[in-house]
Amino acid sequence: xxxxxxxxxxxxxxxxxxxxxxxxRDRSRAAVRDGGVAALAGVWLLSLADSTRNGLGERMxxxxxxxxxxxxxxxxxxxxxxxxxxxxxTLSMIAxxxxxxxxxxxxxxxxxxxxxxxxxxxxxxDLYLVWRDYGKVFDLKHGSLAGTDVVALGAAGGVIEGAAGxxxxxxxxxxxxxxxxDTAPEQVSVLITSPNLFHLLGVRPxxxxxxxxxxxxxxxxxxxxxxxxxxxxxxxxxxxVVGADVVLDGTPYQVIGVLGPDFRLExxxxxDAYVTHLVNLAETNPGAGSYSVMIRARAGTPxxxxxxxxxxxxxxxxxxxxxxxxxxxxxxxxxADLLDAVxxxxxxxxxxxxxxxxxLGVNMATxxxxxxxxxxxxxxxxxxxxxxRLALVRATLLExxxxxxxxxxxxxxxxxxxxxxxxxxxxxxxxxxxxxxxDWRLAAVVVGVGALLGALAGTLPAVWSTRAGLATLLRNAxxxxxxxxxxxxxxxxxxxxxxxxxxxxSAGGLVVRSFEHLLRIDPGFSPAGVLTFGVPVPxxxxxxxxxxxxxxxxxxxxLAAIPGITAVGASGALPLSxxxxxxxxxxxxxxxxxxxxxxxxxLVDYVQTRAGYFEALGIRVLAGRAFEPxxxxxxxEAVIDRTLAQRFFPTGSAVxxxxxxxxDTLRVVGVVEHARLxxxxxxxxxxxxVRDEDYxxxxxxxxxxxxxxxxxxxxxxxxxxxxxxxxxxxSQVRSMDEIVSxxxxxxxxxAVLLSGFSLGAxxxxxxxxxxxxxxxxxxxxxxxxxxxxLGADHRRVLRLxxxxxxxxxxxxxxxxxxxxxLASRLVGGVLVGVSPFDPLTLGxxxxxxALVAAVACYLPARRVAGIEPAQSLLEN
Amino acid sequence: xxxxxxxxxFLPLRPVEFDVLLSLAAGERHGYGIILDSEARGATAVPxxxxxxxxxxxxxxxxxxxxxxxxDVPESADERRHYYQITPLGLEVARAEARRLAAxxxxxxxxxxxxxxxx
Numbered sequence: 002x003x004x005x006x007x008x009x010x011x012x013x014x015x016x017x018x019x020x021x022x023x024x025x026r027d028r029s030r031a032a033v034r035d036g037g038v039a040a041l042a043g044v045w046l047l048s049l050a051d052s053t054r055n056g057l058g059e060r061m062x063x064x065x066x067x068x069x070x071x072x073x074x075x076x077x078x079x080x081x082x083x084x085x086x087x088x089x090x091t092l093s094m095i096a097x098x099x100x101x102x103x104x105x106x107x108x109x110x111x112x113x114x115x116x117x118x119x120x121x122x123x124x125x126x127d128l129y130l131v132w133r134d135y136g137k138v139f140d141l142k143h144g145s146l147a148g149t150d151v152v153a154l155g156a157a158g159g160v161i162e163g164a165a166g167x168x169x170x171x172x173x174x175x176x177x178x179x180x181x182x183d184t185a186p187e188q189v190s191v192l193i194t195s196p197n198l199f200h201l202l203g204v205r206p207x208x209x210x211x212x213x214x215x216x217x218x219x220x221x222x223x224x225x226x227x228x229x230x231x232x233x234x235x236x237x238x239x240x241x242v243v244g245a246d247v248v249l250d251g252t253p254y255q256v257i258g259v260l261g262p263d264f265r266l267e268x269x270x271x272x273d274a275y276v277t278h279l280v281n282l283a284e285t286n287p288g289a290g291s292y293s294v295m296i297r298a299r300a301g302t303p304x305x306x307x308x309x310x311x312x313x314x315x316x317x318x319x320x321x322x323x324x325x326x327x328x329x330x331x332x333x334x335x336x337a338d339l340l341d342a343v344x345x346x347x348x349x350x351x352x353x354x355x356x357x358x359x360x361l362g363v364n365m366a367t368x369x370x371x372x373x374x375x376x377x378x379x380x381x382x383x384x385x386x387x388x389x390r391l392a393l394v395r396a397t398l399l400e401x402x403x404x405x406x407x408x409x410x411x412x413x414x415x416x417x418x419x420x421x422x423x424x425x426x427x428x429x430x431x432x433x434x435x436x437x438x439x440d441w442r443l444a445a446v447v448v449g450v451g452a453l454l455g456a457l458a459g460t461l462p463a464v465w466s467t468r469a470g471l472a473t474l475l476r477n478a479x480x481x482x483x484x485x486x487x488x489x490x491x492x493x494x495x496x497x498x499x500x501x502x503x504x505x506x507s508a509g510g511l512v513v514r515s516f517e518h519l520l521r522i523d524p525g526f527s528p529a530g531v532l533t534f535g536v537p538v539p540x541x542x543x544x545x546x547x548x549x550x551x552x553x554x555x556x557x558x559x560l561a562a563i564p565g566i567t568a569v570g571a572s573g574a575l576p577l578s579x580x581x582x583x584x585x586x587x588x589x590x591x592x593x594x595x596x597x598x599x600x601x602x603x604l605v606d607y608v609q610t611r612a613g614y615f616e617a618l619g620i621r622v623l624a625g626r627a628f629e630p631x632x633x634x635x636x637x638e639a640v641i642d643r644t645l646a647q648r649f650f651p652t653g654s655a656v657x658x659x660x661x662x663x664x665d666t667l668r669v670v671g672v673v674e675h676a677r678l679x680x681x682x683x684x685x686x687x688x689x690x691v692r693d694e695d696y697x698x699x700x701x702x703x704x705x706x707x708x709x710x711x712x713x714x715x716x717x718x719x720x721x722x723x724x725x726x727x728x729x730x731x732s733q734v735r736s737m738d739e740i741v742s743x744x745x746x747x748x749x750x751x752a753v754l755l756s757g758f759s760l761g762a763x764x765x766x767x768x769x770x771x772x773x774x775x776x777x778x779x780x781x782x783x784x785x786x787x788x789x790x791l792g793a794d795h796r797r798v799l800r801l802x803x804x805x806x807x808x809x810x811x812x813x814x815x816x817x818x819x820x821x822x823l824a825s826r827l828v829g830g831v832l833v834g835v836s837p838f839d840p841l842t843l844g845x846x847x848x849x850x851a852l853v854a855a856v857a858c859y860l861p862a863r864r865v866a867g868i869e870p871a872q873s874l875l876e877n
Numbered sequence: 878x879x880x881x882x883x884x885x886x887f888l889p890l891r892p893v894e895f896d897v898l899l900s901l902a903a904g905e906r907h908g909y910g911i912i913l914d915s916e917a918r919g920a921t922a923v924p925x926x927x928x929x930x931x932x933x934x935x936x937x938x939x940x941x942x943x944x945x946x947x948x949d950v951p952e953s954a955d956e957r958r959h960y961y962q963i964t965p966l967g968l969e970v971a972r973a974e975a976r977r978l979a980a981x982x983x984x985x986x987x988x989x990x991x992x993x994x995x996x
Contacts, residue, residue: 005927009927013930013931013934016934017930017933017934019959020907020908020930020933020958020959021908021926021927021930023907023908023909023958023959024907024908024909024912024926024929024930025926027907027908027909028909028912028926031909047925048925048926048927051925051926051927051928052926052927054927055927055928055930055931056927058931059931059934389938
């Protein structure tokens, strides 16, 4: 009979066993009385079958009953009550989760919106940008294409449905056509494009139409399509702007359409307005690349096929235009092209976000375990009063899920604001920056992650705390004065937190070090006290080079006359803003020539400047002199940078040497320090400076050095320019410091976020450690009191407790050490000037973690070492 | 357990549950007593011990029945039998189930499946 009862689970036996057996006995007695042994055997057989079925059924009940039984509303209410009764625990847990999940939500938003969300074009996966690889001719792998390439790609057929060539320009918008009262000149970015661009992208205008085939080329009417933002800003969203004329660089253009708010080209192609080519693409110089080319492949064509089709066109062009020098074309998916630069840092941030959530989960589990330990006695009593284990597990789990959900919801809310701040902090050239915002789906995901985190973190404590048999539980509770049991699990949690924090801290430390290095880099110029701005001179107003040079001269003089200005520099492209042009140079007979024709004609960045440029930007002159205000007659002058001088004149002076540039021969008058023109953390090409008067540029940027605050100069600068010509626009007014700061914006953002995550993880690990040590200490109060009473000195007790903490931290560091390798591999791609295994950083991280851990252990240890043995024993 | 929930939540009852409630509605009984009562009533499926105790436990959790303080002393040895009694909620539920079944019977009679039953 008792054997039959064994078929049922223990809680059933506890509750119903006795009554079950007595009824069974009654039944058997009745059977013997009525039918003898045969009847008894029948009852046994029947009972065996019946009990097997019901015993199994009862054992299955938790799984089935989870769904069927229980009152969720009541259980939730009780869980909330329990949480409210422990405000310190609840608030600290929710605050931690809010911060952690909020940070995760922000990172998830950025990764989702920038990396994962589809681009707002038709079939974006079939769109590619095509680039020119100059192969061995010179070091340019990401070159623009010539008009002839655009025509060849468009005519290729096969998998290529169409090709559009676009060229960036800036234009001065002076009159907004009929009816507009806003006629102040303004610089706008314009994309000069093939008529089929919008058709290729599959984008319809919000108003009017876009270009039709054949609306490009010489002699065609000047038409413009406005971007949504410019339409709103400049034309107040007026619908009658379609059909009106706007004036760009002195030429009237008819507005034929306005684009919708969702349409935007990203990165370098972002523009305010769109016009068509006024040149015949097929007649452009094949060697001069100035177009970015977008192609659309037939739906679903594999990238490899697109690459081979583009490659074939490239080969044809190479044979036809370059006599087979090996200049090739290759496609890059439009999304990949846009996002390549930001993918690595964003993935690092994403990984750090996930790691942080992991640390958060382990921390939550640790604190829940500590709490479960404190509630051990309560749970034991509950079970003694008949609560079944399932109900207790459910109640504990519910608490954790509620906490997680609340943290997720608050975190999502915090992320809404946090993301706005993040976008404000994000670099201006971050692709798809405008789209970054928390939407309801992301918020729902974060709340879900919170709930899941709660469920996962709560399962272990819930099951563990109800695991021990009633008697054991009561015995433990009695002997240890509460807080006993499952120490190993809690200690394992602390070890895990220390290990995970070590990984996150290493990654964060390396990125912060890299950023610090970036800030210390000498860019080759001195940005402090310099104001910069652009003053484009419209070709329609100043058609000849002489006129352009004259107006530049007048501008220069007007600016130099402003009080406090110590130097005026003007150039086609200032450092870190706007790309300088490239060309090859040759130093005939220079000692550094190797005899290899290609190598001796290196590609250089060339910058057109006026006298005063080096003084204004603080670029040191190393040999010879800078340009002088009055050009020497009959001689074209050049200044080269240190890199170029060292390459061709390794032993002697480059000053006085001659160089071939385009079809001219220039004389080197000076050598200057290499300045970082494109990027703060990359050297870039060698540099050649030529006089603007010789190679006239219509859009000069000015750099003013003064002993006054750069921004304070702005009104006087505007007035000075307006005195020269009120029709001239002033664009991009910024201090050089701002430009440099913007150039390190992305690494700064990564450093800020990663160090935030790392500190968060460190704090969590410290909290976990503190919770566990404090729990263990309070559990051992009695034991420690006895030790003290028996004569142990306080220092030994302190050492005992600290020793326990030290073991946990040591083990965590040991286990986390291989994780450092992963962290280093992950962040390796975004580091500048720091080795991924920088011993100083990694050592500092480990020591820092150990120190924080020591404090987290010391606080509870000091408290226990200070107890009065007699009083403590009395309490027990 | 909760007694404030609507009675309909329990309906329809399993046959064994209704059987138990019918037995206990007449008075407190021990386990074997319920079996005997079911047999005497000619119940369609007289529960076996395992089935009965699983149902008893479930119904206790649901608050339909409760353990009684009454213990009788049988002739043999010093055994004390466990008695069960119906709770007010159990009574309500049993009534509701009876009404439900009666309505079904009326429906069955109306469609000519059985002869009309007086209720």
